[in-house]
Amino acid sequence: MSFKDLQLNRPILRAIAEKGYDNPTLVQEKTIPSVLDKKDVIVSAQTGTGKTAAFALPILQLLFDKQDSPKKGRKIKALIVSPTRELAIQISENFKAYATYTNLESAVIFGGASIEPQIEVLRKGVDILIATPGRLLDLHKQDVINLDYIQTLVLDEADLMLDMGFIDDVKKIERLCPKTKQTLLFSATIPFKVEQLASTILTDPKRIEVAQNSSTSKNVNQLVYFVPKKDKIELCLHLLRNTIKGNIIIFRRTKYGVDKLEKTLIKNGYLADSIHGDKSQTARQDALNKFKKKEVNILIATDVAARGIDIDHLDAVVNFDLPSVPETYVHRIGRTARAGQSGMAYSLCSADEKTYLADIQKLIHLQLDVMDDHPFPLDPKAKPIVHKSAKKGSKHKKGRKSEASKKKKKRWY
Numbered sequence: 001m002s003f004k005d006l007q008l009n010r011p012i013l014r015a016i017a018e019k020g021y022d023n024p025t026l027v028q029e030k031t032i033p034s035v036l037d038k039k040d041v042i043v044s045a046q047t048g049t050g051k052t053a054a055f056a057l058p059i060l061q062l063l064f065d066k067q068d069s070p071k072k073g074r075k076i077k078a079l080i081v082s083p084t085r086e087l088a089i090q091i092s093e094n095f096k097a098y099a100t101y102t103n104l105e106s107a108v109i110f111g112g113a114s115i116e117p118q119i120e121v122l123r124k125g126v127d128i129l130i131a132t133p134g135r136l137l138d139l140h141k142q143d144v145i146n147l148d149y150i151q152t153l154v155l156d157e158a159d160l161m162l163d164m165g166f167i168d169d170v171k172k173i174e175r176l177c178p179k180t181k182q183t184l185l186f187s188a189t190i191p192f193k194v195e196q197l198a199s200t201i202l203t204d205p206k207r208i209e210v211a212q213n214s215s216t217s218k219n220v221n222q223l224v225y226f227v228p229k230k231d232k233i234e235l236c237l238h239l240l241r242n243t244i245k246g247n248i249i250i251f252r253r254t255k256y257g258v259d260k261l262e263k264t265l266i267k268n269g270y271l272a273d274s275i276h277g278d279k280s281q282t283a284r285q286d287a288l289n290k291f292k293k294k295e296v297n298i299l300i301a302t303d304v305a306a307r308g309i310d311i312d313h314l315d316a317v318v319n320f321d322l323p324s325v326p327e328t329y330v331h332r333i334g335r336t337a338r339a340g341q342s343g344m345a346y347s348l349c350s351a352d353e354k355t356y357l358a359d360i361q362k363l364i365h366l367q368l369d370v371m372d373d374h375p376f377p378l379d380p381k382a383k384p385i386v387h388k389s390a391k392k393g394s395k396h397k398k399g400r401k402s403e404a405s406k407k408k409k410k411r412w413y
């Protein structure tokens, strides 16, 4: 299928051709016709599948066909609610690129940044608004935002939004929009609470599922290192010296952990920066830009800060801490091997994280390959927890074998 088959108009086709998109991705093929048909949708798609364009392109097309007269001024007709500032900025950049050859205007608002410039942009009038929930409600309360003309509401990364405690804000925003609007709900996973939200705000939605919630890309080689907690930093340094190369994201569970690791890596001569919720918006954006421009090759992040962020050519993801929620592992791994590329995922697992590993393996139906050829092994007598449903990881390694994986022995501690 081509973008032309999706009945997109010329200005939009021109912009996506300039972005270098040849054909629609699966989520775009399945979603764009329903959105153009003004249907509500609930879409479960992993990050990196092209889901931003899946809602942005048809929204632009619908608005392009019915533009406000310049005399009356612009009204906000599409609202995209996103859980984090980074995601909101990324979505806004996409809208701006896709709208290059239209007269449609978009703006992005988020917390943690000065409110005045955002108010100024809104006063000039925009057709499309991308917002984080808190700042949106704040500005609505101040009467800067009128949601009476919303035709399409998008809730992006709904599962993360609910995990971050935005449920009441999301419900409030939904109620502030007209009843007749179209609602598009996107979520990497559809846990019960997202299902519940969908049942209260969507009308006869079309369900679109692109990849299984629990699947990790076939192109990611996933390895696990068992290591005592106290030796994790040393093992991480050892792997960076000998095994892990290229552009790397390292995930840590806590902000404190991120800062600590960043200091250690910089002290050891690595080019590293970090993002987490306690850093100012400017500092987070600076770190991301440096990483994207390859001024640093290591980005250390918490899950919330890094969710959905689109970075081209990421070579490796390191799970310095294993996540307690198994779906988070899938999101992390989704950062690498995008658009058919291959990638590596390294997990450092301490004794207390073995149950997390077991939950992950159960979810992804795969047993990660154990790397025991390293200087900081965990007690060899400790027994692993293995779920029977997890298969051996070798099926995920077609076509790419690192030096490390050649050396590995398949053995559990």
Ligand code: AMP
Pocket: 020, 021, 022, 023, 024, 025, 028, 046, 047, 048, 049, 050, 051, 052, 053, 308, 310, 339
């Ligand atoms: P997303 O899942 O929206 O974060 O998109 C992931 C990446 O895929 C982004 O870098 C997009 O620019 C890119 N992308 C989106 N649609 C296409 C397409 N049809 N062809 C090629 N790349 C795409």
